[in-house]
Amino acid sequence: MSWSGPSSGGSGRRGYHHGNLREALIDAALELIAAKGPAGFTIAEAARLAGVSPAAPYRHFRDAESLLAEVALRGFDRFTEHLTKAWKGGQPDTIRAFEDLGRAYLSFARREPAYYAAMFDSHLATEAHPGLQAAGDRAFAVLREAADKIVATVPADRRPPALMMALHIWAMAHGVASLFVREGPSRRKLPMPAEDLLEAGVLLYLQSLGLAGAD
Amino acid sequence: MSWSGPSSGGSGRRGYHHGNLREALIDAALELIAAKGPAGFTIAEAARLAGVSPAAPYRHFRDAESLLAEVALRGFDRFTEHLTKAWKGGQPDTIRAFEDLGRAYLSFARREPAYYAAMFDSHLATEAHPGLQAAGDRAFAVLREAADKIVATVPADRRPPALMMALHIWAMAHGVASLFVREGPSRRKLPMPAEDLLEAGVLLYLQSLGLAGAD
DNA sequence: TGTACATCAGTGAACGCGCGTTCACTGATGTAC
DNA sequence: TGTACATCAGTGAACGCGCGTTCACTGATGTAC
Numbered sequence: 001m002s003w004s005g006p007s008s009g010g011s012g013r014r015g016y017h018h019g020n021l022r023e024a025l026i027d028a029a030l031e032l033i034a035a036k037g038p039a040g041f042t043i044a045e046a047a048r049l050a051g052v053s054p055a056a057p058y059r060h061f062r063d064a065e066s067l068l069a070e071v072a073l074r075g076f077d078r079f080t081e082h083l084t085k086a087w088k089g090g091q092p093d094t095i096r097a098f099e100d101l102g103r104a105y106l107s108f109a110r111r112e113p114a115y116y117a118a119m120f121d122s123h124l125a126t127e128a129h130p131g132l133q134a135a136g137d138r139a140f141a142v143l144r145e146a147a148d149k150i151v152a153t154v155p156a157d158r159r160p161p162a163l164m165m166a167l168h169i170w171a172m173a174h175g176v177a178s179l180f181v182r183e184g185p186s187r188r189k190l191p192m193p194a195e196d197l198l199e200a201g202v203l204l205y206l207q208s209l210g211l212a213g214a215d
Numbered sequence: 216m217s218w219s220g221p222s223s224g225g226s227g228r229r230g231y232h233h234g235n236l237r238e239a240l241i242d243a244a245l246e247l248i249a250a251k252g253p254a255g256f257t258i259a260e261a262a263r264l265a266g267v268s269p270a271a272p273y274r275h276f277r278d279a280e281s282l283l284a285e286v287a288l289r290g291f292d293r294f295t296e297h298l299t300k301a302w303k304g305g306q307p308d309t310i311r312a313f314e315d316l317g318r319a320y321l322s323f324a325r326r327e328p329a330y331y332a333a334m335f336d337s338h339l340a341t342e343a344h345p346g347l348q349a350a351g352d353r354a355f356a357v358l359r360e361a362a363d364k365i366v367a368t369v370p371a372d373r374r375p376p377a378l379m380m381a382l383h384i385w386a387m388a389h390g391v392a393s394l395f396v397r398e399g400p401s402r403r404k405l406p407m408p409a410e411d412l413l414e415a416g417v418l419l420y421l422q423s424l425g426l427a428g429a430d
Numbered sequence: 431t432g433t434a435c436a437t438c439a440g441t442g443a444a445c446g447c448g449c450g451t452t453c454a455c456t457g458a459t460g461t462a463c
Numbered sequence: 464t465g466t467a468c469a470t471c472a473g474t475g476a477a478c479g480c481g482c483g484t485t486c487a488c489t490g491a492t493g494t495a496c
Contacts, residue, residue, distance in 0.1 A: 016490050017439055037338050039254030044482055053441050058484075060439095072400060119401060120393075121336070123252050126400045136400045160419070167395075167403065168387070168416040174401075175390030178335070180382075185287060185341045185351045186334060186389075188382065201383040201420075204375070208423035231457045232472055259449055268474050273451075275472090438492075445485080452478080459471075 022060045024050040029071050034114035038068060038122035068122055069129035075115030076135035082108050083142040090149045095211060101146055102173055102202045106195050109177035120174070143170055154209050165209075172201050237275045239265040244286050249329040253283060253337040283337055284344035290330030291350035297323050298357040305364045310426060316361055317388055317417045321410050324392035335389070358385055369424050380424075387416050 018024065028049035032041035043064045047054045061067040086104030090097045109116045119136075126133045147166035151159055179186055180194045190197060233239065243264035247256035258279045259269045276282040301319030305312045324331045334351075341348045362381035366374055394401055395409045405412060 016441085017492080019439095021439080037254075039252075042482060043484095054482085055442080055484080055486090056440060063483080076400070120399065123398060124400055126398070126402070129400075132400045136402075140401075140403060163406070164412065164415060167405070167412055168419070170403075171390030171394055171412075171416065172383070172387045173390070174394055175386030175388070178393060179386055179389055183338060183341070184335065185291070185339055185344075185347045186355075187341070187351075188355060188385075190382070191378070197379065197382055197386075200379060201386065204383070204423040205416075205420055206423075208419040208421075231474085232459080234472095236472080257449060258451095269449085270451080270453090270475080271473060278450080433496090434494100436492105436494085439489100440491090441487105441489075443486090443488105445483105447482085449480085449482100450478105453476090454474105455476105456472100456474075458473090459469105461469085462467090463465100 018052055025057055026071055029067055030114040033117050038117050069124055069132055072118040073132050073135045075119045076139050079108055080139045087142060087146050094149050094153055098146055098150055099199055102198050103195050105173040106177055106198055109181050233267060240272055241286055244282055245329040248332050253332050284339055284347055287333040288347050288350045290334045291354050294323055295354045302357060302361050309364050313361055313365055314414055317413050318410050320388040321392055321413055324396050
């Protein structure tokens with residue numbers, strides 16, 4: 001049989017070796033980020049949460065930023081997966097799938113605020129963490145692919161650049177997520193769920209392309 | 216004659232009393248935020264920058280967060296002023312003024328990154344700092360007013376809620392600003408200035424309302 | 431199957447650091463008379 | 464105009480704290496033979 005980890009039966013560490021410290025540290029980081037934001041997490045506290053001495057994390061991560069970068073990277077991977085599932089290759093139809101994509105963007109921000117913060121709120125120096133930029137690119141690529149499909153249904157003479165469209169949607173989705181889903185002085189009280197706001201925005205945008213049927 | 220401050224001739228402090236410490240601390244905070252983000256500023260370092268002992272700031276601010284909140288509040292006030300100027304009451308015409316408003320949003324984020332970060336990136340607890348929420352509201356009100364004017368030019372039967380429209384524009388502008396103007400793993404290389412991206416987005420959006428003349 | 435050994439993944443003590451905050455204090459300023 | 468005094472806005476020393484990081488170490492694990 002193979003359980004989750006080498007020496008763990010599920011209820012935490014066993015003996016001298018933790019068995020799965022790397023994962024435990026990432027979980028701890030997520031917990032701390034969720035509670036206090038990306039700036040409020042420290043290696044020391046993550047170690048404490050994982051039940052391990054403060055020196056132990058250095059066996060797995062060079063420093064705090066590397067741990068944070070790993071969290072962000074995994075976040076992007078999950079995000080990509082989440083968006084891909086929602087897009088479903090453009091099924092049942094392109095417009096519907098596109099709306100689902102928008103909703104998925106927000107639901108990720110809502111349900112995984114720690115990942116989202118690590119990804120978008122941590123001010124990581126991209127170049128110092130290879131793979132991170134690429135992971136972000138992969139997430140964007142889902143949007144880009146969807147935009148390609150949408151744009152292809154527009155008559156050639158009024159077809160906007162798919163890249164531009166993807167950027168617009170990305171910006172609007174991100175704007176809604178950071179303004180209306182997260183705490184802060186700029187947050188408005190919304191008279192509607194953020195999801196509905198975004199969906200309406202996307203629909204209006206698509207209308208301008210002659211899509212999504214005028215009302 | 217009245218110069219800038221009680222005992223300052225412009226070249227810094229004079230004697231035992233600083234003369235304008237409150238302002239100097241705010242300037243120092245802006246400088247630090249610009250350099251290291253809202254999380255990377257400390258009262259101690261701000262005091263050092265202002266050439267004053269670490270205890271001095273406590274005569275003017277209860278703690279670091281209060282100072283940050285003051286910075287954010289001033290940022291919102293400047294932002295409001297900046298947007299108001301750009302909107303010009305809807306001159307020369309509503310559409311043009313609306314585009315100017317969008318550009319102004321971005322140019323503020325670009326030219327005042329420290330203020331912008333304090334306003335949108337600092338995760339202040341709004342309720343703990345009275346006036347802050349109101350200042351944010353005033354900034355939004357400029358957009359709201361503009362949306363009202365725009366919407367009024369649309370035939371009544373396809374007139375969208377002005378509030379919704381203001382929220383969409385706010386979200387798109389904020390999304391563009393935080394994704395493409397600031398550093399981070401989610402930042403795309405843009406094949407165009409962010410201002411152009413936003414303007415195109417706003418125009419497309421307005422087109423969906425039958426405004427801004429279809430191309 | 432047993433044993434020696436290399437390697438791995440932890441410990442825990444220690445270090446220097448900078449921060450937030452307090453305290454009694456003191457120099458400077460302004461004002462009442 | 465001068466003086467006593469209250470108030471204000473600083474000082475600087477001190478405190479406790481938690482963090483990042485290092486170091487020599489050691490317990491556990493796996494593997495060659």
